[in-house]
Amino acid sequence: xxxxxxxxxxxxxxxxxxxxxxxxxxxxxxxxxxxxxxxxxxxxxxxxxxxxxxxxxxxxxxxxxxxxxxxxxxxxxxxxxxxxxxxxxxxxxxxxxxxxxxxxxxxxxxxxxxxxxxxxxxxxxxxxxxxxxxxxxxxxxxxxxxxxxxxxxxxxxxxxxxxxxxxxxxxxxxxxxxxxxxxxxxxxxxxxxxxxxxxxxxxxxxxxxxxxxxxxxxxxxxxxxxxxxxxxxxxxxxxxxxxxxxxxxxxxxxxxxxxxxxxxxxxxxxxxxxxxxxxxxxxxxxxxxxxxxxxxxxxxxxxxxxxxxxxxxxxxxxxxxxxxxxxxxxxxxxxxxxxxxxxxxxxxxxxxxxxxxxxxxxxxxxxxxxxxxxxxxxxxxxxxxxxxxx
Numbered sequence: 003x004x005x006x007x008x009x010x011x012x013x014x015x016x017x018x019x020x021x022x023x024x025x026x027x028x029x030x031x032x033x034x035x036x037x038x039x040x041x042x043x044x045x046x047x048x049x050x051x052x053x054x055x056x057x058x059x060x061x062x063x064x065x066x067x068x069x070x071x072x073x074x075x076x077x078x079x080x081x082x083x084x085x086x087x088x089x090x091x092x093x094x095x096x097x098x099x100x101x102x103x104x105x106x107x108x109x110x111x112x113x114x115x116x117x118x119x120x121x122x123x124x125x126x127x128x129x130x131x132x133x134x135x136x137x138x139x140x141x142x143x144x145x146x147x148x149x150x151x152x153x154x155x156x157x158x159x160x161x162x163x164x165x166x167x168x169x170x171x172x173x174x175x176x177x178x179x180x181x182x183x184x185x186x187x188x189x190x191x192x193x194x195x196x197x198x199x200x201x202x203x204x205x206x207x208x209x210x211x212x213x214x215x216x217x218x219x220x221x222x223x224x225x226x227x228x229x230x231x232x233x234x235x236x237x238x239x240x241x242x243x244x245x246x247x248x249x250x251x252x253x254x255x256x257x258x259x260x261x262x263x264x265x266x267x268x269x270x271x272x273x274x275x276x277x278x279x280x281x282x283x284x285x286x287x288x289x290x291x292x293x294x295x296x297x298x299x300x301x302x303x304x305x306x307x308x309x310x311x312x313x314x315x316x317x318x319x320x321x322x323x324x325x326x327x328x329x330x331x332x333x334x335x336x337x338x339x340x341x342x343x344x345x346x347x348x349x350x351x352x353x354x355x356x357x358x359x360x361x362x363x364x365x366x367x368x369x370x371x372x373x374x375x376x377x378x379x380x381x382x383x384x385x386x387x388x389x390x391x392x
Contacts, residue, residue, distance in 0.1 A: 032240025075153025264340030277306025
């Protein structure tokens with residue numbers, strides 16, 4: 003949609019031209035991810051630079067018009083905007099938690115690229131913390147600038163106007179930047195392209211590890227001999243993404259929108275599982291020092307509990323037929339798609355359990371505290387597990 007908007011065309015989401023461009027973008031990002039991390043890194047640096055330049059222009063222009071008195075919904079800054087306890091109901095709070103997870107999702111890619119990172123014991127962790135700070139600063143500054151420029155009103159460019167709910171940038175781009183309004187369109191378009199790549203990259207590395215440790219079929223552990231990327235996993239990830247997008251768009255654009263809304267459930271689910279797993283994995287270290295107790299026990303527990311609450315509360319809210327864009331089986335389509343996707347994962351896990359190759363994984367033999375790192379630095383040099391397999 004944003005691509006065609008640059009040419010002045012307003013098309014429906016299920017228009018074949020939008021579908022075609024989306025498929026091309028997904029295929030291109032899949033090829034970049036398959037081709038190698040180095041080329042992907044260079045492309046991401048360029049894309050991020052353009053995005054931050056556009057966002058900086060937005061913030062400066064919005065604040066300039068506010069102080070010049072020409073902002074359409076000028077609203078003075080209030081420190082209460084930054085009060086994390088200012089929410090009036092838990093529905094809005096849990097939606098905000100899922101939104102924050104959705105925003106951060108993709109920026110944690112550095113954590114799954116540790117084998118391909120210089121100094122993998124330090125840099126990925128520091129990069130994850132740094133991206134959190136950068137992301138927090140970026141979204142808070144852009145939100146404050148938007149509030150001061152447009153205000154919370156329900157008319158015109160106000161943030162409370164339901165007509166602007168789907169795309170605030172498109173609604174204010176001409177009034178804010180005039181002939182340069184296309185910069186905001188480019189920023190959103192590039193953000194979508196970047197997000198596509200940062201979805202494929204961690205998924206491919208995750209399924210690579212699952213293939214190595216026998217949680218998936220052996221083919222998923224295939225590493226390209228030249229580019230040293232998880233070739234099969236990357237291509238499968240890109241293919242599934244294209245098929246899902248095209249299929250859902252042709253079936254119902256509303257269901258596709260609900261599937262996007264439900265992503266927060268899946269993210270909250272596996273982040274919460276990670277928090278609980280962290281406590282269990284480091285359970286023997288919790289009594290060693292106060293630092294170990296806080297960073298390996300208390301903090302992961304608090305995060306896991308908060309995400310579990312957000313998951314359960316959001317699932318209950320999504321059950322309502324008025325939550326999303328569609329109704330399936332007499333309940334909210336967002337709930338059906340979100341919980342249904344998790345249940346499909348359970349079904350696939352049960353099916354995989356029936357295969358002989360999966361027995362070491364489900365028996366705790368191919369992956370436990372004593373398991374060595376079996377993903378190779380060089381293709382074809384996998385470390386053998388304790389039962390002699392790979």
